[in-house]
Amino acid sequence: MSLEKHGVTVPAPELCPPLLELRRLSKCYLRGGWPSARVVVKALDNIHLTLRDSSVLAIVGKSGSGKSTLARCLVFLERPNSGELRFEGIDVLSLNKNGLKAIRTKIQLVFQQPATAMNPLLSALDIVAEPLLIQHISKRESCERALAALEEVDIDRASVGRKPLDFSGGQRQRIAIARALILQPKLLVLDEPFSGLDLITQTQIVDLLARLRTSLAMTFLLISHDLCMAAHLADTIAVIESGRIVESGTVASLLSHPWRKETRELVDSIPELLLDPRQIVTRRPAATF
Amino acid sequence: MKCRALNVGTMTEPLLNVQDLTVSLRSPPAPVLEGITFDLAPGEAIGILGQSGAGKTTLARALLGLLSPGLWAVEGCIRFGKIDIIGAAEHRLQTIRGAQISLVFQEPELTLNPVLTIGRQVDEVLKAHSGSNRTRRREEALSMLAAVGLEPEIVRAYPHQLSGGQRQRVAIAQALISKPKVLIADEPTSALDNVTQAGILELLMRLRKAFGLALLFITHNPALLSGLADRIVVMLQGRMVEAGVFEQICCKPKHPYTRSLFDSLLPVPARLEQSEATLTIPLEEQPAR
Numbered sequence: 001m002s003l004e005k006h007g008v009t010v011p012a013p014e015l016c017p018p019l020l021e022l023r024r025l026s027k028c029y030l031r032g033g034w035p036s037a038r039v040v041v042k043a044l045d046n047i048h049l050t051l052r053d054s055s056v057l058a059i060v061g062k063s064g065s066g067k068s069t070l071a072r073c074l075v076f077l078e079r080p081n082s083g084e085l086r087f088e089g090i091d092v093l094s095l096n097k098n099g100l101k102a103i104r105t106k107i108q109l110v111f112q113q114p115a116t117a118m119n120p121l122l123s124a125l126d127i128v129a130e131p132l133l134i135q136h137i138s139k140r141e142s143c144e145r146a147l148a149a150l151e152e153v154d155i156d157r158a159s160v161g162r163k164p165l166d167f168s169g170g171q172r173q174r175i176a177i178a179r180a181l182i183l184q185p186k187l188l189v190l191d192e193p194f195s196g197l198d199l200i201t202q203t204q205i206v207d208l209l210a211r212l213r214t215s216l217a218m219t220f221l222l223i224s225h226d227l228c229m230a231a232h233l234a235d236t237i238a239v240i241e242s243g244r245i246v247e248s249g250t251v252a253s254l255l256s257h258p259w260r261k262e263t264r265e266l267v268d269s270i271p272e273l274l275l276d277p278r279q280i281v282t283r284r285p286a287a288t289f
Numbered sequence: 290m291k292c293r294a295l296n297v298g299t300m301t302e303p304l305l306n307v308q309d310l311t312v313s314l315r316s317p318p319a320p321v322l323e324g325i326t327f328d329l330a331p332g333e334a335i336g337i338l339g340q341s342g343a344g345k346t347t348l349a350r351a352l353l354g355l356l357s358p359g360l361w362a363v364e365g366c367i368r369f370g371k372i373d374i375i376g377a378a379e380h381r382l383q384t385i386r387g388a389q390i391s392l393v394f395q396e397p398e399l400t401l402n403p404v405l406t407i408g409r410q411v412d413e414v415l416k417a418h419s420g421s422n423r424t425r426r427r428e429e430a431l432s433m434l435a436a437v438g439l440e441p442e443i444v445r446a447y448p449h450q451l452s453g454g455q456r457q458r459v460a461i462a463q464a465l466i467s468k469p470k471v472l473i474a475d476e477p478t479s480a481l482d483n484v485t486q487a488g489i490l491e492l493l494m495r496l497r498k499a500f501g502l503a504l505l506f507i508t509h510n511p512a513l514l515s516g517l518a519d520r521i522v523v524m525l526q527g528r529m530v531e532a533g534v535f536e537q538i539c540c541k542p543k544h545p546y547t548r549s550l551f552d553s554l555l556p557v558p559a560r561l562e563q564s565e566a567t568l569t570i571p572l573e574e575q576p577a578r
Contacts, residue, residue: 198509225482271512
């Protein structure tokens, strides 16, 4: 496996250009103000990442480490203060509004809380069809494609007329994934897709994403605080702490030989059943991952 | 009676006795809890395990008499010592809530008052339940904040200035300051990252021993009960489907739903892939190209 100078290395053919490249990306916020002094907070500090086609990279870190800021920068909801962001070789930060609009369809974000990311007055079908209508695709075709996308994520036809709040948390997350996939993006950024869900639903969403990855040959950038869930989907993991990528590697290497204190903390905090494994008779077979 | 077969038997005199508890919404009439029966002995820890919508939070609220009679119909028996919680008058319940039975909610940012300092909010609980003077109350508050791992300076902070883990520690300090006999923790780590979650679980285990607390820990994740709960009650759609000693249920779950809950615990990949692992190289030590 080759190593990049900095950042994450995703195993992929050498000739294939990276789908996404981040170089020295930094983002600062000003916090506070009168009567106290304003403080500059570095949310992202010199981030280097390379993501190749059809791979899954997980960014894992504690709350407040800069994960969501990174996700927002990747989908151009935040403008970095410095650094480079290249998508398919194009310098995205130098693009004008129209140029960004064209790229936006290729990178989609699934937000942390789908309940607050959807219009509560629209039906599930309208929510999923909306991005197509914005792209001036006919209403009939939009509806047909939205129905197919909802079926792909296991939302049955009978319930597509229901409003987001009539669905469970897991179903809302499925609708959010369908909406993100409807424009057939090249990169799907998933910001804490398992938070707020119970364990069974979390596992179902992991299974769904794994299936979509295979069937659609998707590239995912998964953001999570849960190293275990991330490990089940990702090829490579990068650990972020105080806005900096502190360690990266393949799932197996990072989990078995964590180098940095921050990574060891994340590995040690994975909840596990502290029982003699020989006593546990019902466990998912190792072959499933 | 059907629920009696699932009763969690205890050897000592129970502190809290729940017998055939049934809770229904009045309008539209809908059962939420049916035939819940269990005992909680002094110093014992019981885990209430179930998916979202299983009725876990409704059970916690019923145990504290927090279900408004206008909206909810509560039947059965909840006995705390000699007091029947269901039939007790509001002024009687106020002497129990926070003083004898305390509740730590899921999201501390919603339960802490955003415009009061932490010191004032912890003091409020003491004011309501103890006859101590201001100096004595301040000493008790500082001592309890230290017990949950917080610095004395935190008394001057407001909730928005604290991290999620610190806010949950404040909520635990508030819950324990009147030295209750029973602590109900309703998914106390669901809004926290894994590292912070591990810290809160360790804190609860330590405080349980130090204060001789009986603990009712509500969760959707069986791994969180490992090493914490003596016995568990598994709930599905408002009913108890299985109850007993944690290790026994974990190793030999009888009900298919319990089995599915334990099956959805994804194994930690590193534990199974260590032989394939290679060393992870931290970014600053990765060779330059």
